[in-house]
Amino acid sequence: MNTLPTLLPEATSAGGYLLVLALVLPFVGVLAALTLGGRHARAVAMLALPLGLVLSLAIVVEAVRSGQTLVYLLGGWAPPLGIALRADGLSAVMLLTTAVILLAVACFAHADFAAPAAGGEARRPFMFWTLLLAMWGSLNTVFLAGDLFTLYVALELLGFAGVPLVCLEERPETLQAALRYLLFALIGSVLYMLGAVLLYGAYGTLDIARLATLVRPEPAAFAAAALMTVGLLAKTALFPLHLWLPPAHAGAPAAASAVLSALTVKGSFFLVIRLWLDVMPGIVTPAAGQLLAACGAAAIFVGNVVALRQKRLKLLIAYSTVAQIGYLFLMFPLAAGLSALQLPTAPAVTGGMLQAISHATAKAAMFMGAGLIYSTLGHDRIADLRGVGRQLPMTMLAFALGGVALIGLPPSGGFMAKWLLLAAALTTGQWWWVVVLVLGGLLTSFYVFIVLVRAMAAVDVPLTPKIVVPRHREAVVLALAGLSFLLGCVALLPLDVVQIGRPALLPAGLQ
Amino acid sequence: MSLLLDLWTIVAVTAGVFFFLAGTVGLLRFPDTLTRLHALTKADNLGLGLVVLGLLPRVGSPLAGLKLICVWLLVLLAGATASQLIARAVRRSGPPV
Amino acid sequence: MNMALLFDGSLIVLILAVAVWTMAVRNSFAAVIGYATYGLLLALAWVRLAAVDAALTEAAIGGGLTSVLLIRAVVRLRSSESAARAETPGRVSRLLAAVLAGSVTAALALVVLTLPEPAPTLAPQVAANIASTSLGNAVTGVLLSFRAIDTLLEAVVLVFALIAVWTLTPDPLWGGRPGPRYELDENGMLAYLARLLPPLGIVVAVYVLWVGADLPGGKFQAGTLLAAMWLLAIMAGLVEAPPISQRWLRGALVLGTVVFLAIGFAGVPLAGAFLAYPEGHAKPLIIAIEAASMLSIALTLGLLVLGPPERGA
């Protein structure tokens, strides 16, 4: 009765229940925050986040221990009828990154978003903590879901959590930025869903693992790939679909910007990876990979050049995100090109993921640092940063370390990432991406140094801070930046976690 | 007998559809809101009533017939309320743009 | 058979015509009315495609509730319409947009025409496994058993959307009531309707929920009906929209999701998996989830239409 090829029967794996907990915990947090009311929202978040960190650590450990993808069959129904949660190395690593960054952001924002002393609930703190949990749950769903439609719902969740974070401060321009963000997000998800429909129409399943074995080069698959990719790129803000990002990310409060820039865009990027490397590796042509990376290269140049011209620190950092997103897409021709040559895709994929994580930690630190600078000076005009270095030494050190990671100097995570991409480009003879990588790093170093030089400039009179920033907030920022700086050392680990559950040694054609 | 019922259905439904058509033409061609409302509600209530009457002999069970009549009554109610509200809005604030 | 073809053909032409008109007409109010018409026509198309559940949902939410939402918005935005209209892009960008939209349509048409024959389908698998849930409506089975996580997440989507809408509250009004104050006109037609219809609507909603296990219907359609009745009573001035800080309101909003989660987790010890139902108890549990969700959905949909708070408690 069923013409589908039979797969290995999939079953819930040993640590599978961890995936359910990781998926459900943040949503339970949202519901609890909503019912308990704004006064307790922060407590709920501060309780759930460490728990979530432990959970994601457990998932990583379990994945490393078993060396396989963790699977949980929801309701006991196996795909294609049911839905499976899956965590391979990619998912596990992203879960962990998300938990770490969100916990850092929560520590950073702890004082900023306190419930009012007078009793009752206030809008800003209630919304911030609820949305933080909401964002976390959406991201976890993106990382864990093994079904294209569940992923569509997750994408929408991501948008509904991200848009209100942008307009937490109710200024007209943030409302406008939020509206533009929402429209882009909606177009993106509708195109994504359109692609998913076509795949279901052609293959009768939405399960990623099954689709991977079924997809053939034919109109439906090509149309689906194109529509879904474009939709996801709009959400990831890859050039030329990036215009919504800078005002949205720069307009949000610092802690929210950190989450949006570090994590939210990675959610849709993660889906692009899933799509290209896991769902349809067989039909993605090298030319498409080159096109994607060309957009990435354009993003690197445009983002960096426009960042250089910014007068405000938060906008500079936001444009730098546009550029750094560009780097993420350089992995595609390298990975796809390699698989066409029937060689391992490992280094390029690892490099791409490392870039994602390194940018996430560095960018979160930089946005939060910018927030501290803003509250110290009462503004974030780059021209008037003089003296900040004296006032906020740890923050400026964090900014420098984050900058080093963005530029890609050793031993930062950014260096390792770019090194792996560089190596992959050289082994596949695609020297032009080497040029892009090197020039991009050079441009990045310009604006990082401009900010540092301004901030470190000597002043005769020490400036009087508007608000004295407590040291522990600086410490959080520094810790995160330090993490991005030391991330390059993961190369010393004996095991490449990202490759768990990835049949990288078997190019698509041989499966 | 069944021929007679068929004939009844055809005649009633055709008449009903005619009233719908007339009402729609009125809606599109009449000059102002009030006359349009008049054309629409008059013709549609009657039209739907005729269609329901025409379909009544065809239903499988009395319950289904009851549902059909309920549909008609609900539409009558909703139509009357909506048109009354629109008419009042027009009287209060002049014709809409 | 030819009659059917004629009907389908006219319906499709009508749908496309209304869609084009909705896009092209200059007056936004007219466009919204066009969209409401479009939603109803689309519901007919769903019936023709043998998807009565989807038809009910489209008529209730796509045609009904969305239109109410848009009409309220268009009235409030009227003063800015002419200014916004002036920004219409130039001929070149319009041409580019047309080329883009045209090529997407062409590609989709090509894919639709080349879809595989026979079509891949999960209907046999659903048919083989539906017995374990003792449900008669396969769509409800998919929504609440096989793909329960999607439905659970969808409930979360509604909560997120409401939270997002509430973010737009002006700070001093936080905790206040959404929407304007509607004056009750004791002798008005609307008050009459709002007294007459809701009892009937509630009965129909419970009926739609109850039969949803075996026939087309379910919590979304029923919840939308309830939401419509609630909105009617609010707009007639019979009841006030509740202040959003009310504890009971918050509790009712999450009730459906909490029940869903609780039954889902109960499945771990009782049926061996999260979101699994114990043998033989699936149907009552599913109806319990649906009943709780119906209330939460009704409240959420109603509050989504009303928007962020606009006045004090």
Add this chain to the structure above:
Amino acid sequence: MSVAESTFYGLCAAALVGIGLYGLIVNPQPLRKILSFNLVGSGVFLIFGVVARRGAALGMGGDPVPQALVITGIVVAFSATALAVALVVRLHETTGAATLMPADAGEPPTP
């Protein structure tokens, strides 16, 4: 209705997606963009419906899986519309205008 006839609805859906996309790009008013987005969405759902109809088997009028997905999708689209509308209205109330583009699209606004 046979599979061939459901194809007509598929072509209709393809056209709806195109019409909606065009409106989405060309119409400057946010509210009309939201309307266009709904049009695209309904076109996508209709393709789901055609896919479901083609999968009719064993006495079921259509494949229930895509039919269920459509219901989820319609509710999600409504939530999105509600949020977008609330944003537009709020923007209008704060600025007196409801346009999407600042004076220069490339240059983000500065506070």
